[in-house]
Amino acid sequence: MRVLVTGGAGFLGSHVCEALVAEGHRVTIQDDFNDFYSPHLKEENLQKLSVQKAVRVIRGDIRDRAAVSRAFEESRPEVVVHMAARAGVRPSADEPRLYHDVNTLGTLEILEHARRANVQRFVFSSSSSVYGRQTQDAGAPLSEDDAVETPVSPYGATKRAGEHHVRVFHKLHGIPSVCLRFFTAYGPRQRPDMAIHKFARLIAAGEEIPIYGSGATPKDYTFVSDIVSGIVAAIERPIDFEIVNLGSGRAIPLLSIPEKLAKFLGKPLRVRHLPLQPGDVMESLADLAKARQVLGYAPRVGFDEGLERFVDWFQHT
Numbered sequence: 001m002r003v004l005v006t007g008g009a010g011f012l013g014s015h016v017c018e019a020l021v022a023e024g025h026r027v028t029i030q031d032d033f034n035d036f037y038s039p040h041l042k043e044e045n046l047q048k049l050s051v052q053k054a055v056r057v058i059r060g061d062i063r064d065r066a067a068v069s070r071a072f073e074e075s076r077p078e079v080v081v082h083m084a085a086r087a088g089v090r091p092s093a094d095e096p097r098l099y100h101d102v103n104t105l106g107t108l109e110i111l112e113h114a115r116r117a118n119v120q121r122f123v124f125s126s127s128s129s130v131y132g133r134q135t136q137d138a139g140a141p142l143s144e145d146d147a148v149e150t151p152v153s154p155y156g157a158t159k160r161a162g163e164h165h166v167r168v169f170h171k172l173h174g175i176p177s178v179c180l181r182f183f184t185a186y187g188p189r190q191r192p193d194m195a196i197h198k199f200a201r202l203i204a205a206g207e208e209i210p211i212y213g214s215g216a217t218p219k220d221y222t223f224v225s226d227i228v229s230g231i232v233a234a235i236e237r238p239i240d241f242e243i244v245n246l247g248s249g250r251a252i253p254l255l256s257i258p259e260k261l262a263k264f265l266g267k268p269l270r271v272r273h274l275p276l277q278p279g280d281v282m283e284s285l286a287d288l289a290k291a292r293q294v295l296g297y298a299p300r301v302g303f304d305e306g307l308e309r310f311v312d313w314f315q316h317t
């Protein structure tokens with residue numbers, strides 16, 4: 001099928017493109033290569049793609065109607081995988097308007113074009129951030145049926161707004177759609193602002209690791225290839241409309257991550273404890289029952305194995 005992947009030059013998007021080409025799909029990327037982190041890294045993500053020649057790249061902002069029209073005209077997509085977004089919980093508190101602009105209005109622009117193009121499937125990258133802070137039942141896995149009306153960051157609010165818009169377009173225009181709530185992804189090409197990548201950089205440089213809170217709170221970390229397998233299933237399985245968690249189903253205490261990284265990197269570890277930041281989601285754990293049922297999803301990569309694969313990539317870049 002012809003697939004348009006917005007944000008395809010990013011961490012997750014570049015892996016998705018690789019997998020889709022391997023599955024025989026014809027892939028076009030729309031990405032604006034913005035400087036949220038170094039655009040050079042995004043160029044590198046694509047240069048290093050094993051499938052580089054099979055992927056068409058259209059440079060442009062998803063908020064720019066003309067650029068989006070061009071991407072749709074040139075790619076004539078049957079499927080849209082919408083991954084372009086301002087990611088990151090903490091920076092969204094400083095720039096809520098920008099996050100709203102890109103993540104909410106940009107999503108509407110893509111949805112409008114998807115409707116006119118009569119796409120057969122729309123896959124939206126949502127986030128576990130829609131669940132907000134767990135106040136009751138701490139430690140219980142987060143299920144798609146749980147209340148999600150109390151996000152604690154502008155980022156979480158934009159992702160929930162995106163889900164609402166995708167659902168409305170499905171209801172009004174019948175676009176078969178899947179919203180996937182990713183639980184913190186890691187692996188090769190991980191965004192440099194994300195904790196695991198940041199910790200690895202600091203440990204390699206012999207610097208202190210800042211840990212917000214006690215470091216004991218557990219979070220669900222998902223290896224990139226498992227997320228990708230869920231996205232591919234969301235394209236290929238018969239689905240009308242679903243919201244589905246994609247996680248690992250296992251929670252890892254934050255502090256154990258720098259400890260493991262230091263071991264894999266063969267470096268000493270120094271930690272500094274700092275107060276929790278507003279908007280930080282303290283703990284998360286994905287309930288995967290629906291993912292198993294709807295997508296046949298089964299995460300395969302254990303945390304230590306995934307972390308070693310990340311470190312291997314980190315040491316060779």
Ligand SMILES: NC(=O)c1ccc[n+]([C@@H]2O[C@H](COP(=O)([O-])OP(=O)(O)OC[C@H]3O[C@@H](n4cnc5c(N)ncnc54)[C@H](O)[C@@H]3O)[C@@H](O)[C@H]2O)c1
Nearest residue numbers: 007010011012031032034061062084085125127182184185
């Ligand atoms: N990485 C995670 O753990 C995680 C967790 C939950 C949800 N998500 C979501 O998954 C998606 C991909 O995340 P990622 O970690 O790969 O981030 P990323 O920043 O590496 O990728 C996003 C890509 O979108 C592009 N982009 C951003 N704004 C754009 C715009 N206005 N126009 C065109 N392109 C634009 C960026 O240049 C980038 O290449 C995002 O929607 C993110 O919110 C990621």
